[in-house]
Amino acid sequence: xxxxxxxxxxxxxxxxxxxxxxxxxxxxxxxxxxxxxxxxxxxxxxxxxxxxxxxxxxxxxxxxxxxxxxxxxxxxxxxxxxxxxxxxxxxxxxxxxxxxxxxxxxxxxxxxxxxxxxxxxxxxxxxxxxxxxxxxxxxxxxxxxxxxxxxxxxxxxxxxxxxxxxxxxxxxxxxxxxxxxxxxxxxxxxxxxxxxxxxxxxxxxxxxxxxxxxxxxxxxxxxxxxxxxxxxxxxxxxxxxxxxxxxxxxxxxxxxxxxxxxxxxxxxxxxxxxxxxxxxxxxxxxxxxxxxxxxxxxxxxxxxxxxxxxxxxxxxxxxxxxxxxxxxxxxxxxxxxxxxxxxxxxxxxxxxxxxxxxxxxxxxxxxxxxxxxxxxxxxxxxx
Amino acid sequence: xxxxxxxxxxxxxxxxxxxxxxxxxxxxxxxxxxxxxxxxxxxxxxxxxxxxxxxxxxxxxxxxxxxxxxxxxxxxxxxxxxxxxxxxxxxxxxxxxxxxxxxxxxxxxxxxxxxxxxxxxxxxxxxxxxxxxxxxxxxxxxxxxxxxxxxxxxxxxxxxxxxxxxxxxxxxxxxxxxxxxxxxxxxxxxxxxxxxxxxxxxxxxxxxxxxxxxxxxxxxxxxxxxxxxxxxxxxxxxxxxxxxxxxxxxxxxxxxxxxxxxxxxxxxxxxxxxxxxxxxxxxxxxxxxxxxxxxxxxxxxxxxxxxxxxxxxxxxxxx
Numbered sequence: 001x002x003x004x005x006x007x008x009x010x011x012x013x014x015x016x017x018x019x020x021x022x023x024x025x026x027x028x029x030x031x032x033x034x035x036x037x038x039x040x041x042x043x044x045x046x047x048x049x050x051x052x053x054x055x056x057x058x059x060x061x062x063x064x065x066x067x068x069x070x071x072x073x074x075x076x077x078x079x080x081x082x083x084x085x086x087x088x089x090x091x092x093x094x095x096x097x098x099x100x101x102x103x104x105x106x107x108x109x110x111x112x113x114x115x116x117x118x119x120x121x122x123x124x125x126x127x128x129x130x131x132x133x134x135x136x137x138x139x140x141x142x143x144x145x146x147x148x149x150x151x152x153x154x155x156x157x158x159x160x161x162x163x164x165x166x167x168x169x170x171x172x173x174x175x176x177x178x179x180x181x182x183x184x185x186x187x188x189x190x191x192x193x194x195x196x197x198x199x200x201x202x203x204x205x206x207x208x209x210x211x212x213x214x215x216x217x218x219x220x221x222x223x224x225x226x227x228x229x230x231x232x233x234x235x236x237x238x239x240x241x242x243x244x245x246x247x248x249x250x251x252x253x254x255x256x257x258x259x260x261x262x263x264x265x266x267x268x269x270x271x272x273x274x275x276x277x278x279x280x281x282x283x284x285x286x287x288x289x290x291x292x293x294x295x296x297x298x299x300x301x302x303x304x305x306x307x308x309x310x311x312x313x314x315x316x317x318x319x320x321x322x323x324x325x326x327x328x329x330x331x332x333x334x335x336x337x338x339x340x341x342x343x344x345x346x347x348x349x350x351x352x353x354x355x356x357x358x359x360x361x362x363x364x365x366x367x368x369x370x371x372x373x374x375x376x377x378x379x380x381x382x383x
Numbered sequence: 384x385x386x387x388x389x390x391x392x393x394x395x396x397x398x399x400x401x402x403x404x405x406x407x408x409x410x411x412x413x414x415x416x417x418x419x420x421x422x423x424x425x426x427x428x429x430x431x432x433x434x435x436x437x438x439x440x441x442x443x444x445x446x447x448x449x450x451x452x453x454x455x456x457x458x459x460x461x462x463x464x465x466x467x468x469x470x471x472x473x474x475x476x477x478x479x480x481x482x483x484x485x486x487x488x489x490x491x492x493x494x495x496x497x498x499x500x501x502x503x504x505x506x507x508x509x510x511x512x513x514x515x516x517x518x519x520x521x522x523x524x525x526x527x528x529x530x531x532x533x534x535x536x537x538x539x540x541x542x543x544x545x546x547x548x549x550x551x552x553x554x555x556x557x558x559x560x561x562x563x564x565x566x567x568x569x570x571x572x573x574x575x576x577x578x579x580x581x582x583x584x585x586x587x588x589x590x591x592x593x594x595x596x597x598x599x600x601x602x603x604x605x606x607x608x609x610x611x612x613x614x615x616x617x618x619x620x621x622x623x624x625x626x627x628x629x630x631x632x633x634x635x636x637x638x639x640x641x642x643x644x645x646x647x648x649x650x651x652x653x654x655x656x657x658x659x660x661x662x663x664x665x666x667x668x669x670x671x672x673x674x675x676x677x678x679x680x681x682x683x684x685x686x687x688x689x690x691x692x693x694x695x696x697x698x699x700x701x702x
Contacts, residue, residue, distance in 0.1 A: 058610070060501040222614050
């Protein structure tokens with residue numbers, strides 16, 4: 001026994017020593033690399049892009065898939081080679097250590113631009129942007145910008161949500177529409193989306209109510225199913241969602257009801273239930289951003305594109321379960337959004353606790369929309 | 384009232400994968416093996432069950448495949464811990480990471496090979512997963528709707544739990560197994576083949592966990608493949624073993640209580656004048672486990688504690 005213990009001790013000591021030396025040499029290499037970078041300018045042949053995904057692009061649906069389709073689109077548009085894109089998949093955004101490791105790995109592999117696609121990467125990206133001033137950090141869905149090499153990108157998804165609200169409002173028979181939301185009222189992205197959707201519902205069906213259930217997670221197949229199941233049991237017959245998996249749609253399908261998908265066209269997964277989906281076309285942004293950086297036009301501005309930029313859209317209506325009237329109503333509202341005569345959060349808006357928000361003749365400003373919507377529209381009930 | 388009934392029915396639904404995981408883990412621990420690989424075993428069962436259903440369209444073949452895959456993954460664990468005497472905790476944790484990763488990997492490969500870019504189970508399988516009303520029993524008010532109008536997996540899990548209870552408490556082989564869990568040296572001395580018992584029970588336990596995984600990928604995910612479908616339920620099952628005090632019959636209601644905790648936040652009334660944070664509900668199952676741990680350790684009942692040699696490998700020469 002004794003010999004074995006001594007052997008184990010010696011072996012683990014040897015392991016520790018090699019690990020330490022490996023670390024230091026990797027560090028030297030990294031600093032060497034970043035020193036090289038300052039002297040070279042970026043070009044489309046050499047630029048290397050790191051993408052931090054919260055899920056897996058191979059999911060075939062949902063948030064990460066939508067982002068990765070955007071990256072693929074950008075790669076095609078700009079003619080980049082496969083080895084110029086480094087993907088880190090399944091990086092939990094509630095795990096700062098995993099986030100940091102993923103980003104550092106990207107940088108060690110020589111990435112010049114890092115795209116972090118999920119909310120929770122924000123703080124780590126901010127601190128690493130300080131440490132690596134030569135690398136461009138672009139963070140999706142958050143709000144931080146350091147004025148040097150960290151900006152923020154997102155889009156006016158609420159415009160598309162308003163349109164899907166019209167479809168849901170016209171479809172519902174029980175006048176109860178369910179909405180599975182990832183986060184509660186403290187999150188302006190979710191809350192603003194629910195409000196826009198509910199306003200779309202109200203514009204065509206003032207009697208309908210929107211019931212909201214919060215999963216408290218951006219990606220959780222189980223929670224999303226459970227929330228949808230509970231909404232259906234309360235009599236909702238259209239299930240809309242702000243979460244990453246098509247599970248709410250599938251739950252609606254197996255109950256013989258309908259739904260409104262998110263991120264990608266979820267009628268692929270639930271053809272009998274999904275009326276339409278709220279879509280992201282991320283390649284519009286990724287192409288724009290990489291081009292701006294490589295062409296030397298980086299200004300460290302936040303990006304907030306909308307329907308007119310082609311960043312957000314509504315999926316083609318599923319005509320097996322939708323009507324021509326819905327198509328007409330959507331087209332009319334879409335035209336008004338695109339020409340700028342209607343901005344969803346216009347004028348005085350009544351909230352569900354009897355107060356009002358906004359002023360006559362004005363639209364909420366972008367800072368309020370991204371960070372300050374913590375109220376629900378009057379037909380919304382959190383259940 | 385209808386809200387309460389749908390809450391309870393939902394709790395039973397959510398308790399189903401937990402019950403499989405818990406019963407499987409109880410069997411492992413009764414054999415003296417603390418298997419922390421439940422999550423990974425379930426993930427592999429989820430993968431095998433789903434893929435077989437996807438390819439063959441047969442529910443029974445897919446349940447069998449999930450069981451066999453669970454047993455196969457457990458064979459790795461069994462070989463490493465029983466034959467090679469590797470540390471049980473480390474082996475179990477490794478198995479969790481390995482199983483989850485491999486399951487996602489196979490899913491990815493299958494998706495990229497699929498012409499539609501996603502994997503959806505055939506309609507035949509989906510209709511056999513619908514809730515089945517048991518004649519007469521489902522007519523009982525409240526209880527009928529809660530317990531006897533569920534899907535095939537729920538019934539199967541109850542049957543397995545009852546069989547395991549009878550096996551452990553009422554049969555001679557079950558007694559032999561419990562002896563091994565408490566004191567393998569004694570069992571060895573009276574001529575029970577410790578290694579054989581351990582292998583068989585760790586494998587069957589793993590197989591049961593595997594079926595629980597199939598529930599996650601096929602029922603919870605509505606018949607479309609998704610990565611990480613088990614999503615932590617395996618860990619809750621490990622905690623549930625303590626709650627059920629190593630008794631498969633108690634595991635039945637334990638699983639439903641935990642299932643209730645998991646869905647409580649969607650049914651808890653919001654008009655009471657105060658709000659309970661979502662995170663509090665997410666915390667509940669673990670909080671209760673901690674409380675049960677404290678209570679059982681204070682009471683120190685022999686019957687209701689972990690098998691004594693659980694977690695310790697049995698090495699004949701060290702006897």
